[in-house]
Amino acid sequence: MMTEYSVEVENLGKDFGPVRALNTVSFQVRSGSYFVLLGPSGGGKTTILRLIGGFERPSRGHVRLMGQDVTGLPPNKRGSTMVFQNYALFPHMNVERNVGYGLKLRRLPKQEIRERMEAMLEMVGLAGLNRRMPNELSGGQQQRVQLARSLVLGTDILLLDEPLASLDAKLRKEMCLELKHIQERVGITFLHVTHNQEEAMTIADRIAVIADGDLIEEAAPREIYETPQTSFTAGFIGENNLFRGRIEKVEADHVTAVLSAGKVRVPRRGLEVSEEQEVTVSIRSELLTLTASPPEGDGNQSLPAEFVEQVFLGLTTNYLAKLEDGQQVLARGIGEGEGESFAPGAPLHIVWETKDGLLLVK
Amino acid sequence: MVEPGAGCLIAMPPSNPSPPPPPASAPVKDTAGAGRWREFFFGERGLPRLFFYLPLGFMVLFLVVPMALTLVWSVFPRDRFWMKPGFTLVAYEKFFDSGRVDTFIASIYHSGISVVVAFVIGFPIAVFVRRRIPLRAQHAVMLLFILPFMVSELIRTFALRPVLGRTGLVNNTLVNLGIISEPISIILYSPLATIIGEVMSFLPFLIFASFLAMEAVERYVFEVCDDLGSRGFNLFKDILIPLAAPGIFAGSLFIFVNGIGLYIIPFLLGGPAAANAGVIVTNAIGGLDYPLAMAISVIMMTLMIGLLYLGHRLFDLTRILEPIRR
Numbered sequence: 001m002m003t004e005y006s007v008e009v010e011n012l013g014k015d016f017g018p019v020r021a022l023n024t025v026s027f028q029v030r031s032g033s034y035f036v037l038l039g040p041s042g043g044g045k046t047t048i049l050r051l052i053g054g055f056e057r058p059s060r061g062h063v064r065l066m067g068q069d070v071t072g073l074p075p076n077k078r079g080s081t082m083v084f085q086n087y088a089l090f091p092h093m094n095v096e097r098n099v100g101y102g103l104k105l106r107r108l109p110k111q112e113i114r115e116r117m118e119a120m121l122e123m124v125g126l127a128g129l130n131r132r133m134p135n136e137l138s139g140g141q142q143q144r145v146q147l148a149r150s151l152v153l154g155t156d157i158l159l160l161d162e163p164l165a166s167l168d169a170k171l172r173k174e175m176c177l178e179l180k181h182i183q184e185r186v187g188i189t190f191l192h193v194t195h196n197q198e199e200a201m202t203i204a205d206r207i208a209v210i211a212d213g214d215l216i217e218e219a220a221p222r223e224i225y226e227t228p229q230t231s232f233t234a235g236f237i238g239e240n241n242l243f244r245g246r247i248e249k250v251e252a253d254h255v256t257a258v259l260s261a262g263k264v265r266v267p268r269r270g271l272e273v274s275e276e277q278e279v280t281v282s283i284r285s286e287l288l289t290l291t292a293s294p295p296e297g298d299g300n301q302s303l304p305a306e307f308v309e310q311v312f313l314g315l316t317t318n319y320l321a322k323l324e325d326g327q328q329v330l331a332r333g334i335g336e337g338e339g340e341s342f343a344p345g346a347p348l349h350i351v352w353e354t355k356d357g358l359l360l361v362k
Numbered sequence: 363m364v365e366p367g368a369g370c371l372i373a374m375p376p377s378n379p380s381p382p383p384p385p386a387s388a389p390v391k392d393t394a395g396a397g398r399w400r401e402f403f404f405g406e407r408g409l410p411r412l413f414f415y416l417p418l419g420f421m422v423l424f425l426v427v428p429m430a431l432t433l434v435w436s437v438f439p440r441d442r443f444w445m446k447p448g449f450t451l452v453a454y455e456k457f458f459d460s461g462r463v464d465t466f467i468a469s470i471y472h473s474g475i476s477v478v479v480a481f482v483i484g485f486p487i488a489v490f491v492r493r494r495i496p497l498r499a500q501h502a503v504m505l506l507f508i509l510p511f512m513v514s515e516l517i518r519t520f521a522l523r524p525v526l527g528r529t530g531l532v533n534n535t536l537v538n539l540g541i542i543s544e545p546i547s548i549i550l551y552s553p554l555a556t557i558i559g560e561v562m563s564f565l566p567f568l569i570f571a572s573f574l575a576m577e578a579v580e581r582y583v584f585e586v587c588d589d590l591g592s593r594g595f596n597l598f599k600d601i602l603i604p605l606a607a608p609g610i611f612a613g614s615l616f617i618f619v620n621g622i623g624l625y626i627i628p629f630l631l632g633g634p635a636a637a638n639a640g641v642i643v644t645n646a647i648g649g650l651d652y653p654l655a656m657a658i659s660v661i662m663m664t665l666m667i668g669l670l671y672l673g674h675r676l677f678d679l680t681r682i683l684e685p686i687r688r
Contacts, residue, residue: 026633076591088582092604101600102590153590 003067006031006079006157006189009053014047023213024061028208029191031156034183036229037193038200039210042238045193046161048210052191057086061293065121066156071257080157080191081150085165087142089134096130099148106153120152125180139301140171147179151186158183160192161242164199170328176202195354201210201225209233226284227269230362234282239247241288241329242360243281243303247273257281261323266357280360287356288331290342294349301357302349304331307342321350382388429663434654445652453657466661468626469638472553476560477614480568483561485489485610488572489602493584504573507566519559519630526550526558526631551633559627561593564620568613576602608677615673619666 007029014022022044029035037045045212050056052063054075064070069077088109089098096117096331121127124144134142143163150158180203183190201208201221208218209232217229228234235242245259250273252266257279266281273279294302308320308328319331329350342348403409438445453501455462485581493502516618524530526549549555583605587597603610625640639662646655
């Protein structure tokens with residue numbers, strides 16, 4: 001029987017001596033979904049994963065897997081298995097013994113072990129490499145063996161601790177998609193920890209942003225990217241320009257915010273805000289343009305700035321400008337850009353459509 | 363090999379076969395003779411180069427030559443107080459056609475038991491220290507096992523006599539507890555006493571070797587085992603022993619060879635029934651039968667080389683004290 005949420009974390013926290021690694025975190029992971037814990041290093045995301053897997057004991061709170069409280073149980077008595085970061089294979093066992101070892105410990109018949117092991121090697125794309133030793137495999141292959149070793153146990157939840165972190169960029173992209181496809185095929189819950197936002201965007205059904213021992217926010221990848229709820233997320237995901245300021249005037253569906261470089265109108269998004277409140281305005285770099293003269297009308301917002309430089313990156317070009325208070329602003333265009341070109345130090349305006357300004361109060 | 367000149371202890375200008383004339387401003391003080399000496403002591407092809415051959419010289423002088431002499435002397439005929447050049451296999455005959463070979467085989471057997479007992483006690487200790495003691499304290503704990511070595515081997519072994527003797531600690535305790543009615547007299551002066559003495563003396567070596575091997579077992583191995591549910595006996599049998607095998611082998615070999623060759627323990631604890639090769643050799647020397655002593659040494663060396671070869675084939679001894687790595 002499937003429960004609606006395969007992983008439920010309730011007020012979970014962990015202290016290492018006087019150091020608080022994880023404050024108090026609660027979230028739920030829908031069964032059969034691909035859930036990513038995303039955040040900077042040292043933010044507590046791996047701690048969460050290890051608490052769920054049973055490798056650490058929580059200082060407070062509870063973990064429920066498949067509706068059952070597993071807080072005090074050892075790792076092998078939970079409905080989860082872990083894929084570790086650093087090619088964590090048994091170096092003295094070949095591929096098939098590595099993959100079959102968990103089943104052997106469960107005293108399954110040899111024939112069944114063999115069948116399940118072969119099927120799993122097939123699924124992760126390692127068929128025929130049964131006899132290879134770990135040191136004869138590439139990094140990507142080793143991680144596949146780890147994946148097979150965990151999946152072959154047939155648990156309901158797979159925990160992945162930065163599984164792609166030690167692979168090179170190209171391989172990481174391939175493996176990323178493949179992980180997603182494997183998850184879709186086996187249909188179990190994947191809980192994946194990473195600090196790489198591109199990786200998270202590629203595979204996740206939902207992303208939880210973790211930083212400084214707290215869950216900052218949780219949403220689908222698209223929401224996280226387009227409408228982050230906090231200035232932390234806006235700064236961490238994508239390449240957003242964040243402007244600090246305070247509210248001068250509150251209207252029904254817009255507010256006017258005073259930034260150090262000027263006044264702008266921003267959609268209110270139904271937020272409870274009051275005058276004089278400190279806020280952040282976030283504008284995605286690809287929605288920002290640089291122009292010599294500010295456009296007329298209410299549909300656009302602009303701030304005066306001066307041009308710094310442009311950097312051609314192939315697919316996109318980054319344009320850097322500087323506000324009067326010295327803050328750097330990034331605008332991105334596709335290709336070489338058809339817009340105006342500027343000399344360094346030239347005065348200009350950074351412009352965005354009013355609807356693209358994102359008001360953040362947290 | 364070492365690049366020529368890499369061993370220069372003092373940086374010197376390179377010496378060319380035909381050096382260009384020195385610049386006019388350079389003071390030319392060196393006579394040709396002094397230059398040659400300087401070249402000899404500090405130059406690229408001079409003495410410093412030879413430092414690299416010092417260990418080689420040491421090995422030849424103190425290992426190869428004595429071993430070769432042992433082999434040669436073992437086939438010399440016996441003279442009254444010494445030996446004389448010649449060729450005879452009398453010494454080997456004396457060994458194989460007497461009770462000595464039985465004693466030798468028995469000492470192999472008892473030594474093997476010591477190794478097994480030391481492994482059963484020592485390896486779990488090494489694993490325990492590696493897993494349960496905080497990382498910072500592990501080496502300090504290991505150092506504690508060196509403490510017994512501050513007491514002389516002789517005294518440590520001798521101290522077992524009042525413990526194992528007929529009215530010793532073990533017997534008295536057992537009698538007082540009512541477990542036995544009569545003291546057991548065969549504890550001391552028996553192979554059992556030798557095994558106890560050997561385990562007590564050599565256990566630290568097995569612990570050290572196992573610990574070094576365990577130290578190089580990555581921490582993730584334990585976590586993966588937790589995750590898969592490999593515990594207790596399975597953990598040792600499937601994972602830890604295979605990974606630490608080279609270290610275990612090194613420690614075991616040490617105990618085994620000492621058990622056969624070291625004569626103090628059987629001499630003090632074993633009595634006549636528990637002699638080993640070391641005791642036979644000592645007796646042979648005492649009887650001025652040097653060729654026999656040499657022959658037994660040659661047989662021990664052969665055994666040792668054979669075991670090392672076996673170990674090398676099994677575990678690659680170039681990486682001894684390491685676990686099998688990726």
